[in-house]
Amino acid sequence: MDKLTKILSFALVLLLLLTVAFPSSLVSAASGTSFTKTTYKTTDSLNLRSSNTTTSKKLTTIPKNTQISSSYRKGNWYKLSYQGKTGYVLGTYLKKVATGTSFAKTTYQTTAALSLRKSATTSSTRLLTIPTGKKISSSYKDGNWYKVTYSNKTGYVSGSYLKKVTASTTSKTTAYTTTERLNLRTAPSASGKLILTIPKTHVVQSLSTSGAWHKVTYNGSTGYVIGTYLKKGTSSPASSSTASVDYSGSKMYVLISSGSTVTLRSGPSSSSSQLARLGRGTPVVVSNSTHKTRGYVAVKTADGRSGYVESMYLTLFQPAPSNRPLIVLDPGHGGYDPGATRVGLTERDIVLAVARQVASLLEGKVDLQLTRYTNDYYPTLTDRSVMANSHATARFVSIHINASNATSASGAENYYYNGSTSIQLANAIQQRLVSYAGMRNRGVDFGNLAVIRGTNAPAVLTELGFLSNSTDRSKLTNAAYQARYAQAIAEGILATL
Ligand SMILES: [Zn+2]
Secondary structure, rough: OHHHHHHHHHHHHHHHHHHHOOOOHHHHHHOOEEEEEEEEEEOOOOEEOOOOOOOOOOOEEOOOEEEEEEEEHHHHHHEEEEOOOOEEHHHHHHEEEOOOOEEEEEEEEOOOOEEEEOOOOOOEEEEEOOOOEEEEEEEEEEEEEEEEOOEEEEEEHHHHEEEOOOOOOOOOOOOEEEOOOOEEEOOOOOEEEEEEEEEOOOOEEEEEOOEEEEEEOOOOOEEEEEEEEEEEOOOOOOOHOOOOOOOOOHHHEEEEEEEOOEEEEEOOOOOOOOOEEEOOOOOEEEOOOOOOOEEEEEEOOOOOOEEEEEHHHHHHHOOOOOOOEEEEEEEOOOOOOOOOOEEOHHHHHHHHHHHHHHHHHOOOOEEEOOOOOOOOOOOHHHHHHHHHOOOOOOOEEEEEEOOOOOOOOOOOEEOOOOOHHHHHHHHHHHHHHHHHHHHOEEEEEOOHHHHHHOOOEEEEEEEEEEEEOHHHEEEEEEEOHOOOHHHHHHHHHHHHO
């Protein structure tokens, strides 16, 4: 060989060496994609080629039904090793092999809007998008892809946007009734900071326990109460429902327009002598053991006067800073009338719990009145309407729960009787019940119902769901869902003011 030939031969050998040592990946690495190692099965006999083109050198043929794995691809060409040779095969003849693992069914919440895909890869078809904050459950995962069903479609979502839901927000809660006024604290100890006081004979849902302490949610606040004063079960069946709730010691506020006053009288009658005039927002402490919707209630003022005030001018909720629309929340039924009942649960108790949460969400933003504050008395339908009719600007929302002999009947609905504002209000609440609590949409309809017919103000009657349907019932009795119903109603009201 002459010198030139030597040089050329050396160059050729070098080129060959380089080609062998650094296969095609070096050439066009920029266009490739790395992904989680995935196992495939060949659906046909398949050529393994030196690079990602059909014109490149064929290294070997992989038989049909061979299991191989890859973690890198360029376009539809998958890089893999087979019998000591590394090269590329066309993805058209690869079928993903299930390599996932099954596990105990777990509930997750989406932390972002999340694509539900046909298979466990970002390149597969998107079936739909699951909104943020939705609860989904899974019992199978493949890598970081979780198999879930949402809105009747089954597919895979990335685990990066799933937050495991702890027992305290989903799983079974147990209903208890308070046997005394009970302090809700920040920690399961008497030294925990006091959040608020739960009234006697109020139904709370125990989310979990810690020693003698129960974690419960009340009026939107979650904390701990001592179990000593909790009795298992929701309050009183119909027979004992008229048992008195001790209401004495409760602080209430005078609810009347700025500039007007309410008369404190010496006795429970409009003919009793006048002791004082109490302005809007004046706090009083109720001395009666029960509170009635109408009639006179015995109170004590901050400066020590005792007397009687018409109960419809008192509210448990601090009035807004200046005159605001009055929102009258009417928890349906009460007292001897439990409303819908199923498996020891009553509409009467649930709607009161929801109404009180609505009130705590609206307190300070509007003026608020409840037609009943406890489960132990029944205001007449006229009494309920009158509470709204005594104010110039008011909204009236009667809260109910449905029941049907057909256990399949489910969902929320809203009724109006009169006026475009009533229709608007019905729609505003309806939409939010559907979206916040995932209720089936039974729509908004005209309803010739006494309680909304008798109200001059814009008025709706909302049916949250069916106590007779197991899915609805599990929501209606779940503290987290009760908070969603309350949010739907509160925001629906605010949207139409
Ligand atoms: Zn009802």
